[in-house]
Amino acid sequence: MVDQERILTPNQKVHDNLSPEERFEELKKIHPGIQTVKLFDSEVCVKLEEKVEKVKAKALKGLYKRFTVDKAPLRNKYFFGEGYTYGDQLEQKGERKERLFPEGAIDPIPSWVKKYIIKPLEKEGLVPENWINSAVINDYLPGGCIVSHVDPIHIFDRPIVSISLFSDCALSFGCKFSFRPIRTSKPLLSVPLRRGCVCLMSGYAANEVTHCIRPEDVTERRVAIIVRRVFPDAPRLTSQQYDALCERLDRKASQVDGRGGFKPPIQQPARGLKRPLEYSKPPFGAIGQQQLSDVSSSSDDDVSEHRKDCNKKPKVS
Ligand code: SIN
Numbered sequence: 001m002v003d004q005e006r007i008l009t010p011n012q013k014v015h016d017n018l019s020p021e022e023r024f025e026e027l028k029k030i031h032p033g034i035q036t037v038k039l040f041d042s043e044v045c046v047k048l049e050e051k052v053e054k055v056k057a058k059a060l061k062g063l064y065k066r067f068t069v070d071k072a073p074l075r076n077k078y079f080f081g082e083g084y085t086y087g088d089q090l091e092q093k094g095e096r097k098e099r100l101f102p103e104g105a106i107d108p109i110p111s112w113v114k115k116y117i118i119k120p121l122e123k124e125g126l127v128p129e130n131w132i133n134s135a136v137i138n139d140y141l142p143g144g145c146i147v148s149h150v151d152p153i154h155i156f157d158r159p160i161v162s163i164s165l166f167s168d169c170a171l172s173f174g175c176k177f178s179f180r181p182i183r184t185s186k187p188l189l190s191v192p193l194r195r196g197c198v199c200l201m202s203g204y205a206a207n208e209v210t211h212c213i214r215p216e217d218v219t220e221r222r223v224a225i226i227v228r229r230v231f232p233d234a235p236r237l238t239s240q241q242y243d244a245l246c247e248r249l250d251r252k253a254s255q256v257d258g259r260g261g262f263k264p265p266i267q268q269p270a271r272g273l274k275r276p277l278e279y280s281k282p283p284f285g286a287i288g289q290q291q292l293s294d295v296s297s298s299s300d301d302d303v304s305e306h307r308k309d310c311n312k313k314p315k316v317s
């Protein structure tokens with residue numbers, strides 16, 4: 001309960017109690033900050049989806065740097081260009097605590113993302129040229145979710161741009177999550193995210209109200225590729241802080257192993273970094289149900305404050 005209170009923004013607190021008139025006023029502020037554009041036809045989607053499959057296969061072979069890949073049972077993330085600390089990786093929770101990883105700690109943006117996603121966005125005038133410097137692939141299984149959050153405002157410029165692949169979904173605003181079992185309140189607004197569509201979020205929609213992907217809206221595998229601009233002066237971990245983080249996560253992983261479960265695979269050293277690369281999370285299917293719920297309760301989503309599991313089937317009334 002305390003935790004729930006702590007994670008709610010002032011806006012979320014009032015959403016539950018809004019009168020129809022107040023809801024209408026909120027919607028009037030949110031709407032101008034959301035734009036959806038059908039940019040990729042089915043043929044292009046198939047090509048992009050094949051590329052995503054290759055990323056997944058490469059990750060399974062352990063060929064990416066440690067913090068490029070973040071695995072959780074119902075959603076995996078692949079960071080390119082830039083990555084940042086969130087969820088379990090944060091020692092201190094709270095607003096503006098997220099930090100970029102040191103330069104070189106994350107794999108570069110794949111050339112196919114630049115060619116088939118960023119260039120078309122630039123050509124359409126949706127983002128300035130050479131503006132995007134980070135890309136994240138979120139790969140959701142049915143029932144996967146991202147809990148309510150605001151993309152860290154000290155790290156990411158606006159607009160936040162996402163491309164939906166594999167299946168249709170919805171982006172919900174102003175939802176409250178509760179957990180075990182996972183439930184979500186009625187969204188203030190739900191924006192359809194069709195396969196092949198681009199969604200741009202800025203202004204009030206991006207900064208003053210939370211957004212999420214609800215588990216009940218992910219009925220089939222879905223992938224979002226989120227392309228953003230990281231501010232040049234966004235705070236970064238020092239190499240000492242990075243080392244300390246790796247050690248803390250290694251210790252935690254070995255405790256999981258101590259219960260007879262997951263043992264992180266040893267992988268190649270990161271280019272430019274001395275540490276070996278291990279996944280910080282157990283791979284899906286590699287652990288028993290009890291451990292899975294233990295891991296999931298400490299797994300994360302895109303924000304530090306909202307660290308709850310999305311691994312149970314939703315039970316939404
Ligand atoms: C999405 O999956 O479309 C959005 C995810 C996020 O906001 O982190």
Ligand code: MN
Nearest residue numbers: 150151211302
């Ligand atoms: Mn987001």
